[in-house]
Amino acid sequence: MKKVVLAYSGGLDTSYCVVYLTRELGLEVHTVIVNSGGFSEEELAAIEKRAYELGSAKHEVIDVTQRFYQDCLRYLIFGNILKNDTYPLSVSAERMFQSLALAEYAREHKADYIAHGSTGAGNDQVRFDVAFSVIAPHTEIITPIRDQKLSRQAEIDYLQRNGVEMSWEKAKYSINKGIWGTSVGGVETLTSNQALPESAYPTQLSETKPSTLEITFEKGEPVALNGKTMSPVALIQALNELAGTYAIGRDTHVGDTILGIKGRVGFEAPAPLILLKAHHLLEKHTSSRWQLLHKDYIANWYGTLMHEAQYLDPVMRDMEAFLTSSQERVSGKVFVTLKPYQFELQGIESKYDMMRSKVATYGEENDAWDGRDAKGFIKIFSNQLRIHSSFNDEN
Structure with missing residues (x-):
């Protein structure tokens, strides 16, 4: 045979x-x-x-x-x-x-x-x-x-x-x-107007009392949950179980298939959604504006190529190198409150928090510059706009 x-x-x-x-x-x-x-x-x-x-x-x-x-x-x-x-x-x-x-x-x-x-x-x-x-x-x-x-x-x-x-x-x-979420497809997802019934989701709501948890990241990777150090895999699995009791992470995705047609699928992904949003918040505090800007389009391409079966293309290794480099200072704690069907990001703590810089901080007062510095900066910063606008007077 x-x-x-x-x-x-x-x-x-x-x-x-x-x-x-x-x-x-x-x-x-x-x-x-x-x-x-x-x-x-x-x-x-x-x-x-x-x-x-x-x-x-x-x-x-x-x-x-x-x-x-x-x-x-x-x-x-x-x-x-x-x-x-x-x-x-x-x-x-x-x-x-x-x-x-x-x-x-x-x-x-x-x-x-x-x-x-x-x-x-x-x-x-x-x-x-x-x-x-x-x-x-x-x-x-x-x-x-x-x-x-x-x-x-x-x-x-x-x-x-x-x-x-x-x-x-x-x-x-x-x-x-799977560890990164569970997809659910049925007769409802073949339509554009029907939602999956509650019973279609594998994990049902069983916890209604809000709770707050703490996720620790080290160079972009999740390494501790509520102060307990664990491997990233164990943390994802534990967070899936914990947040799943709140029925967090449910949604319906509509997107373009590789074949060029629209597709629709329901899913539940409690740990991925919490980790991605928590990580993003930490990144916004610890990364430069140009890192965040360039990461957006590189990450979008990485996700698109992964989605469309191009994982083996060498460009993926190039993007992975950039993404890894960008995480050098993405370390700290993120605080998250869990509620039925939703979660809220409360804030972060990090020694690399750029809002708490020794050089300059956001607020009503700042010792790094005074009003004259700000006025001069704004004057120079607006030069190109004023030059462009000056031609309007000739019309």
């Missing part, structure tokens, strides 16, 4: 793929789930059990959490990257690292085929296929959902005909869970 490595998540699409690849194509299916930090041990065990029940010959878990943070997430934090000022690239970034890990696995195990459950309408198909074609160019790609143009209901009907039982109500929603 020929061997196929399947990018497996345990959801409807990949469940269909296991059954189809084994029963219709007669292939030996190796299901591989790439954990980027969003799954617990219990969830991984349940996914493995399900894979074997569906017909997987071998199931593997590849953990890329540390690699994902080190090679990607920290740069998203450095850049305060939110796609269209909304979306923290939860699936966009995660898919690239899942794709790379799967391609490396397929190449190492000399698989005949590599498969994924993407449709033909979205971005994921591009991310998977690009990584596979670069890392494992001699392995043929199979995409049952895309090639057969299947609806979710058609997949459900097929599985039912083949005696597969699962939670069909839950299968109405496509859920992708």
Whole structure:
């Protein structure tokens, strides 16, 4: 039997793929789930059990959490990257690292085929296929959902005909869970006017009493939560759990797909949204105006290229070098208050706080210059505007 490595998540699409690849194509299916930090041990065990029940010959878990943070997430934090000022690239970034890990696995195990459950309408198909074609160019790609143009209901009907039982109500929603956020797609996100129901979100509101937390950054990286030092990965996971109880981080993203069409998806990303906004606030206090200005467009390009499957392009390494350099003094504490469905940034403390400079501070009085200095500066500063305006008198 020929061997196929399947990018497996345990959801409807990949469940269909296991059954189809084994029963219709007669292939030996190796299901591989790439954990980027969003799954617990219990969830991984349940996914493995399900894979074997569906017909997987071998199931593997590849953990890329540390690699994902080190090679990607920290740069998203450095850049305060939110796609269209909304979306923290939860699936966009995660898919690239899942794709790379799967391609490396397929190449190492000399698989005949590599498969994924993407449709033909979205971005994921591009991310998977690009990584596979670069890392494992001699392995043929199979995409049952895309090639057969299947609806979710058609997949459900097929599985039912083949005696597969699962939670069909839950299968109405496509859920992708990762450390940097969970995306939620369903019938509502295919429209432009409907919101996802409360029940569609994996994490429900369970805490209503406001609380304030303290996040410590060191050179742009989160290193402590409420005074407790921990790894950035552990901190993100802890913050996801803590802020998730307040149902913080929910939103709906509308953007342009790689294929040139508009797409819409719901998501919950409590830790990413809090960390990005907290980091940005700290940066505004500790970075120069020109650093902030140039970081904006470089970060925007970095996020766009990541979103559009260009992670392997060398320009990404160039941008990462700039983003890393910009974080030299982005160190300090940020204070955040959590409330149901929202959070508030209270302020920062940092030895590099430029509002508390020994040279000059913002306020009604300033010892660094006097009124004559200010008047002279303003006169020179307005020179170009006055020169330009002078020609108006000739018309």
